[in-house]
Amino acid sequence: MNKMSLQERDNKIMWHPFTQEKNAPLPIEIKSASGSYLYDFDGNKYLDVISSWWANLHGHSHPHIADAIYKQASSLEHVMFGGFTHEPAVSYCEMLQKILPTSLKRFFFSDNGSSAVEIAIKMALQYWSNLSGNSDKKLLLCFDGGYHGDTFGAMSVGVSSGFHGSFKNFFLKSLVAPYPATWVDDNDIEKKESEALKKLETILNEHAHKIAAVIIEPLIQGATGMRMCRPEFLNKALKMIRDKNVLIIFDEVMTGFGRTGTYFAMDQLSLKPDFICLSKGITGGALAFALTVTTEKIYEAFLGDGWESAFAHGHTYTANPIACSASIASLELLQKEDTWDKIRMINKLHDAMITQLQRCAHVKHVRVCGTILAFETNNETTSTDITHKMLKKGFNLRPLGGTIYVLPPYSITQDELEEMYEHLFNCLTSSE
Numbered sequence: 001m002n003k004m005s006l007q008e009r010d011n012k013i014m015w016h017p018f019t020q021e022k023n024a025p026l027p028i029e030i031k032s033a034s035g036s037y038l039y040d041f042d043g044n045k046y047l048d049v050i051s052s053w054w055a056n057l058h059g060h061s062h063p064h065i066a067d068a069i070y071k072q073a074s075s076l077e078h079v080m081f082g083g084f085t086h087e088p089a090v091s092y093c094e095m096l097q098k099i100l101p102t103s104l105k106r107f108f109f110s111d112n113g114s115s116a117v118e119i120a121i122k123m124a125l126q127y128w129s130n131l132s133g134n135s136d137k138k139l140l141l142c143f144d145g146g147y148h149g150d151t152f153g154a155m156s157v158g159v160s161s162g163f164h165g166s167f168k169n170f171f172l173k174s175l176v177a178p179y180p181a182t183w184v185d186d187n188d189i190e191k192k193e194s195e196a197l198k199k200l201e202t203i204l205n206e207h208a209h210k211i212a213a214v215i216i217e218p219l220i221q222g223a224t225g226m227r228m229c230r231p232e233f234l235n236k237a238l239k240m241i242r243d244k245n246v247l248i249i250f251d252e253v254m255t256g257f258g259r260t261g262t263y264f265a266m267d268q269l270s271l272k273p274d275f276i277c278l279s280k281g282i283t284g285g286a287l288a289f290a291l292t293v294t295t296e297k298i299y300e301a302f303l304g305d306g307w308e309s310a311f312a313h314g315h316t317y318t319a320n321p322i323a324c325s326a327s328i329a330s331l332e333l334l335q336k337e338d339t340w341d342k343i344r345m346i347n348k349l350h351d352a353m354i355t356q357l358q359r360c361a362h363v364k365h366v367r368v369c370g371t372i373l374a375f376e377t378n379n380e381t382t383s384t385d386i387t388h389k390m391l392k393k394g395f396n397l398r399p400l401g402g403t404i405y406v407l408p409p410y411s412i413t414q415d416e417l418e419e420m421y422e423h424l425f426n427c428l429t430s431s432e
């Protein structure tokens, strides 16, 4: 009797994320991963140029993170976080606080990006009702093309992402402000930005008294196609929003931990948020983990004599010690000067590719922010075709619709990244 392959066994039992299971190609069987590579059972390797959905920071199966996980798992694997605490949780937050704006000083753990967003939204809504008893502030404001996760609160502020159409009748109420996405040599940007600001002003004048909070992925919208905007725009937009007494949530689930060339995207902005949501790279890509960080002012609004003002939210694995220890190890690596040399190298190499990419027939709207480069192809057929060819050559570059993007782990070497670009140019020009 033939033994079933892993693909066949998977096909019989598994339901994959973000996949139309009827016609999806069989998944690639991965045996192991190390550094910037994934390895299959036939000895093929794939350079993980998109960091396994933007989670991996320092390379796969990193010994420093693996060691921290092993040590923690052998001494305290978990304890409930209601009524208990432990060293890894407190140490990690103390460490992280040193690289966050001083105003962000209260840390609430969860275990995925959607939950981190859900928590920020719930805190914002309850903040206003705690202050006034019965608040009018029940609306949320988001930006066109924003994506914040797949739970209901997160979907409600991702209405325009195009991901959640089947659930649109079940959402919280949100308003959508325009988002002036931009790229290198975008001649219309000033006009797009001033129109967007004008529309935002109209929305705020009419509704600000009913808006609890705004949520934004600062500098780059990830899931809807690495859509970048200028800090100048965000500085103006966020100032208008804050002046109208609306709380500000930064969803840095993708942009956090160095991706944009600074520890956080907000480091490039003049105004600091009331909440920041972190996940994806937090453990270096090893474990499911997340944080919502807020200010003392928000925290204090939940202090009271009764249960009613408390934040009635928590997850079984809140502040899991193993995940905290992995996060400490990952942050230690991120704080090394070597890592920042790598981040700068990736950025420089992306920048050096812009002109050559702009010359390719199928390519438009090339853009770079920190360690991320993205461009548009003609359509989804082109991007799928190109990334399929790249996969055959050993490069994992999964497109987002018609967008192709490069978002490598910081373990990648200059030679590896240059080789990847060489193959990418070959694929781009051979399909002209």
Ligand SMILES: *Cc1c(COP(=O)(O)O)cnc(C)c1O
Pocket (backbone or CB within 6 Å): 112, 113, 114, 115, 117, 147, 148, 149, 150, 217, 222, 223, 251, 252, 253, 254, 255, 279, 280
């Ligand atoms: C991925 C992502 C989320 C959702 O995180 P999950 O861990 O997949 O739930 C939320 N916001 C942004 C900006 C993301 O990129």
